Amino acid sequence: MEKRGVPTAAIITHVFLNTAQAMTRMMGVPEYRYxxxxxxxxxxxDDEVKARANELADEVESILTGVPAASA
Amino acid sequence: MTSSAERHVETAxxxxxxxxxxxxxxxxxxxxxxxxxxxxxxxxxxxxxxxxEELLNLDMRSRVITSENxxxxxxxxxxxxxYFPVLVTALKTLEEERNFVNMAASSTSSPSILMVxxxxxxxxxxxxxxxxxxxxxxxxxxxxGRAVRLCFMNGFDAWPGQLDRGTMGTPAKYTFCIAxxxxxxxxxxxxxxxxxxxxxxxxxxxxxxxxVSVPNSYGHTGRQILNSICDSLRSATLVHRYPAQWxxxxxxxxxxxxxxDGWSRRDIQEFLIENxxxxxxxxxxxxxxxxxxxxxxxxxxxRCANDPDDxxxxxxxxxxxxxxxxxxxxxxRIRTRKIGAD
Numbered sequence: 305m306e307k308r309g310v311p312t313a314a315i316i317t318h319v320f321l322n323t324a325q326a327m328t329r330m331m332g333v334p335e336y337r338y339x340x341x342x343x344x345x346x347x348x349x350d351d352e353v354k355a356r357a358n359e360l361a362d363e364v365e366s367i368l369t370g371v372p373a374a375s376a
Numbered sequence: 377m378t379s380s381a382e383r384h385v386e387t388a389x390x391x392x393x394x395x396x397x398x399x400x401x402x403x404x405x406x407x408x409x410x411x412x413x414x415x416x417x418x419x420x421x422x423x424x425x426x427x428x429e430e431l432l433n434l435d436m437r438s439r440v441i442t443s444e445n446x447x448x449x450x451x452x453x454x455x456x457x458x459y460f461p462v463l464v465t466a467l468k469t470l471e472e473e474r475n476f477v478n479m480a481a482s483s484t485s486s487p488s489i490l491m492v493x494x495x496x497x498x499x500x501x502x503x504x505x506x507x508x509x510x511x512x513x514x515x516x517x518x519x520x521g522r523a524v525r526l527c528f529m530n531g532f533d534a535w536p537g538q539l540d541r542g543t544m545g546t547p548a549k550y551t552f553c554i555a556x557x558x559x560x561x562x563x564x565x566x567x568x569x570x571x572x573x574x575x576x577x578x579x580x581x582x583x584x585x586x587x588v589s590v591p592n593s594y595g596h597t598g599r600q601i602l603n604s605i606c607d608s609l610r611s612a613t614l615v616h617r618y619p620a621q622w623x624x625x626x627x628x629x630x631x632x633x634x635x636x637d638g639w640s641r642r643d644i645q646e647f648l649i650e651n652x653x654x655x656x657x658x659x660x661x662x663x664x665x666x667x668x669x670x671x672x673x674x675x676x677x678x679r680c681a682n683d684p685d686d687x688x689x690x691x692x693x694x695x696x697x698x699x700x701x702x703x704x705x706x707x708x709r710i711r712t713r714k715i716g717a718d
Contacts, residue, residue: 320541330439346666350668
């Protein structure tokens with residue numbers, strides 16, 4: 305998506321950190337930024353998902369806009 | 377994976393070369409045949425390839441598997457040169473649907489690549505379609521499937537816990553290559569049912585979970601056997617997605633009973649769809665489907681497949697026991713391709 309000019313914020317969970325690092329190294333962009341959420345996500349309730357999204361929103365915005373997040 | 381293929385290593389003897397392959401991280405955990413240059417060239421020559429051709433390009437990992445890479449992995453897997461065109465065709469099929477690779481080389485759900493061979497190539501290469509269908513004992517079955525996995529591991533870095541995040545893994549990742557027993561099948565061969573000529577040598581490729589054996593030892597009718605298969609197709613813990621595509625392997629003794637009762641391929645496909653449904657609300661309550669449950673969900677019936685052609689019926693396995701097998705193929709559309717055709 306980034307290569308196509310679409311600002312993108314990828315979100316992974318922390319257990320996939322080593323996989324994400326391997327992928328970005330392979331793609332030649334080891335400094336590529338992404339949001340790391342606490343695992344797991346799929347078993348959360350709707351309210352828990354919303355709370356988690358709120359926690360991550362500033363960092364997602366920061367990645368999309370390139371402006372450092374105030375709370376990050 | 378060109379970096380590893382271009383490495384040339386001298387060793388004192390063959391045993392030392394095998395150990396060197398372990399040290400280089402080129403194996404699936406079992407010893408490999410060292411990919412000596414002349415063996416790689418022999419593979420390429422049988423398939424009429426130069427070594428330069430790009431067979432499978434995985435943008436997501438910035439990697440390309442060339443024909444030379446594939447040949448080296450085929451040698452390491454223990455393939456005879458005559459098997460190589462099957463691997464080449466399978467890799468070209470994966471190139472058409474790269475989600476097969478993404479799934480089989482990374483998904484937490486741990487699928488593998490299933491290959492089913494039809495046509496004269498089965499006898500030419502000695503690909504087993506009978507006793508111990510999914511098990512060991514046959515060089516072609518063992519090494520062709522293994523070559524695909526070695527391509528993923530060496531070519532796309534699909535190592536467990538790193539880029540391959542399969543949670544439970546599966547023995548089907550060592551190899552998952554079978555043939556259909558066309559000779560004793562009551563139905564036309566699988567590839568003919570998918571539009572090919574009986575005389576074509578064809579490979580059907582799917583991204584698939586491990587085969588699940590379906591016993592029915594005491595049923596006297598075809599309907600009882602099919603109900604056993606439906607019981608497995610309905611299992612929320614065996615089925616990953618509703619609806620999906622399936623490969624159903626009907627064992628010889630079950631096939632005789634079904635034939636005796638006059639069941640056609642189409643009858644079987646329709647019966648399995650009709651009798652494998654489960655309500656959406658039940659699946660949500662089990663945690664197999666994402667909620668929340670909505671009014672009316674108890675009347676929404678999720679089926680194993682929507683279209684009869686999404687259930688591939690084939691014949692295989694040994695005599696002596698009354699077993700069939702079901703294979704969940706994840707929802708990505710199964711592909712069938714003539715071997716050697718571009």
